[in-house]
Amino acid sequence: MTEHAPRSAIVIGAGHNGLACAAYLAKAGLSVTVLEASDRVGGAAVTREFTPGYRVSAGAHLLHALDEGVRRDLALERYGLRMAAEDLYTIALDPGGQWLSIADGALGGPGALDADRVSMAKHHRQMSRFARILDGIGDRRPPRLGTQNWRDLLALGRLGLDIRRLGTEDMREFLRIAGINIFDVLEERFESALLKAALAIDGTLGAMLGPRSNNSVFIALHRCNQGRDWALPSGGMGTVSVALDGAARAAGARIRTKTRVAAIRMDFDRACGVTLEDGETLDADVIVSNADPKTTFERLLGARHLEAGFANRIHHLRTRGCVAKLHLALDGPPRFTGLDADQRGQRLLIAPDPETVEHAFNHAKYGEHSERPVMEISVPSVFDDTLAPPGHHVLSANVQWAPYDLKGGWSEAAKQGFTERCLDSLEACAPGLREQVLANELLTPVDLENEFGMSGGHWHHVELALDSFFMLRPVPGAARYSTPVPGLYLCGAGSHPGGGVSGRPGRNAARAVLADRGRQ
Numbered sequence: 001m002t003e004h005a006p007r008s009a010i011v012i013g014a015g016h017n018g019l020a021c022a023a024y025l026a027k028a029g030l031s032v033t034v035l036e037a038s039d040r041v042g043g044a045a046v047t048r049e050f051t052p053g054y055r056v057s058a059g060a061h062l063l064h065a066l067d068e069g070v071r072r073d074l075a076l077e078r079y080g081l082r083m084a085a086e087d088l089y090t091i092a093l094d095p096g097g098q099w100l101s102i103a104d105g106a107l108g109g110p111g112a113l114d115a116d117r118v119s120m121a122k123h124h125r126q127m128s129r130f131a132r133i134l135d136g137i138g139d140r141r142p143p144r145l146g147t148q149n150w151r152d153l154l155a156l157g158r159l160g161l162d163i164r165r166l167g168t169e170d171m172r173e174f175l176r177i178a179g180i181n182i183f184d185v186l187e188e189r190f191e192s193a194l195l196k197a198a199l200a201i202d203g204t205l206g207a208m209l210g211p212r213s214n215n216s217v218f219i220a221l222h223r224c225n226q227g228r229d230w231a232l233p234s235g236g237m238g239t240v241s242v243a244l245d246g247a248a249r250a251a252g253a254r255i256r257t258k259t260r261v262a263a264i265r266m267d268f269d270r271a272c273g274v275t276l277e278d279g280e281t282l283d284a285d286v287i288v289s290n291a292d293p294k295t296t297f298e299r300l301l302g303a304r305h306l307e308a309g310f311a312n313r314i315h316h317l318r319t320r321g322c323v324a325k326l327h328l329a330l331d332g333p334p335r336f337t338g339l340d341a342d343q344r345g346q347r348l349l350i351a352p353d354p355e356t357v358e359h360a361f362n363h364a365k366y367g368e369h370s371e372r373p374v375m376e377i378s379v380p381s382v383f384d385d386t387l388a389p390p391g392h393h394v395l396s397a398n399v400q401w402a403p404y405d406l407k408g409g410w411s412e413a414a415k416q417g418f419t420e421r422c423l424d425s426l427e428a429c430a431p432g433l434r435e436q437v438l439a440n441e442l443l444t445p446v447d448l449e450n451e452f453g454m455s456g457g458h459w460h461h462v463e464l465a466l467d468s469f470f471m472l473r474p475v476p477g478a479a480r481y482s483t484p485v486p487g488l489y490l491c492g493a494g495s496h497p498g499g500g501v502s503g504r505p506g507r508n509a510a511r512a513v514l515a516d517r518g519r520q
């Protein structure tokens, strides 16, 4: 036990959550140093040039989860955050031009069926109500189970009350569907295969599961909870991180890039500092890690400092990433069949029917990539002319499924093969696109791991599922940002409430450090 409240903190990693955490801690008066391995801040929330003259959001590409409180508290607009486009909606593409749009529960486009309109409005209203429950708990430090502490009891009571407030009918439905698969729920509710496939993507994006897997409703709720509206930051996702960096520096934090932490140092049973790759040592009262939990505990701390059961739980965390990122430089706007110029800039999906989405996932179970990948596409240059030369465009796609542990490995030939499969799907919906491609880049989960330092290249650092959420995320014993090691905290996507560019794990972790003052 230290005898004083912490006065200094080291944050390992300048991902957007590390930066948010640093800004809150520095604003509270702590002396904060952020150490980032890469030569730039932002982690997977970054903009970079992938071929001369063409810039893209290299990890996260659509902003939909940024916490309003974080944005306001840290005055991110003052540090350059601007939107090139807001209120984007979803368009499910169709090779025959029978696309459909989904905007706030309203269906549009030639592919929308009248039979689905009322069901869609009801589905949207209900999922939004359910998602607000997750939204509420995402804002808080999870309570401890099994204590008589009034704060923990109050937090659990609030959760129960939020569910009870749904009313009998919605409460029953929430309890019925929250843990099951989205395929069955969509079959009960809708006619259109294209609509069901679009909604199935929301239940699977970023996770190693298919529409018929349990937890897919939960993933859809997690996205829906984050789904304030789809937006494109001006200058790409890196603008969010640059704004957080500005807020943290203005509050007094020091941020060092090209500074990799090799180890977390211990003083008896307490984390007391870090050793850098070049051997330099730094001390602080509190160490907060934005690196994923496996990296933090296994590589930086070492299992010998952990109780066996906890070390075992960390070792078995599921961190097998499955999303690849495809970037294309195009010599003109992609001509998606049936879409006008403005519609090309919306959130576009390629998934013809739910069975195709399920089949695309099946490959990943056996260490293969999908033969007909499903995609979430953004063409940000439609609204943002800073990303490509005049008249030219960049296309960015999240592509599923591309398992981290591909059988035979992600050789150049395997990457080329998967890129071709992606181009086939794109060409079917945008004839002539292949001819427009000037350069391409495919980032597999292995590339994402190497570039962003996230174990397995996983979107959420750790698989997001009911067994790793809230009081269980990433594992019991480290679910409240504090860990079994005094003085060591987590603040990244592997912590509650999970991944996405939200800033919430970072902000919540800073609050936890401050709340624990005097008890360290």
Ligand SMILES: Cc1cc2nc3c(=O)[nH]c(=O)nc-3n(C[C@H](O)[C@H](O)[C@H](O)COP(=O)(O)OP(=O)(O)OC[C@H]3O[C@@H](n4cnc5c(N)ncnc54)[C@H](O)[C@@H]3O)c2cc1C
Residues within 6 Å of the ligand: 012, 013, 014, 015, 016, 017, 018, 035, 036, 037, 038, 041, 042, 043, 044, 045, 059, 060, 061, 062, 063, 064, 065, 259, 260, 261, 262, 290, 291, 292, 295, 300, 323, 324, 325, 398, 448, 451, 452, 453, 454, 457, 458, 459, 460, 461, 491, 492, 493, 494, 498, 499, 500, 501, 502, 505
């Ligand atoms: C392909 C892909 C697409 C995505 N698309 C979206 C999207 O469209 N919208 C969305 O909201 N979310 C999306 N996400 C999720 C989102 O990008 C992540 O959940 C989020 O960026 C995680 O932020 P973080 O700050 O917690 O961690 P990270 O961004 O992973 O940052 C961690 C930082 O720690 C640093 N670090 C690690 N180890 C060390 C060390 N030893 N020493 C020093 N520094 C270290 C890393 O270099 C990195 O900068 C996507 C993710 C992926 C992989």
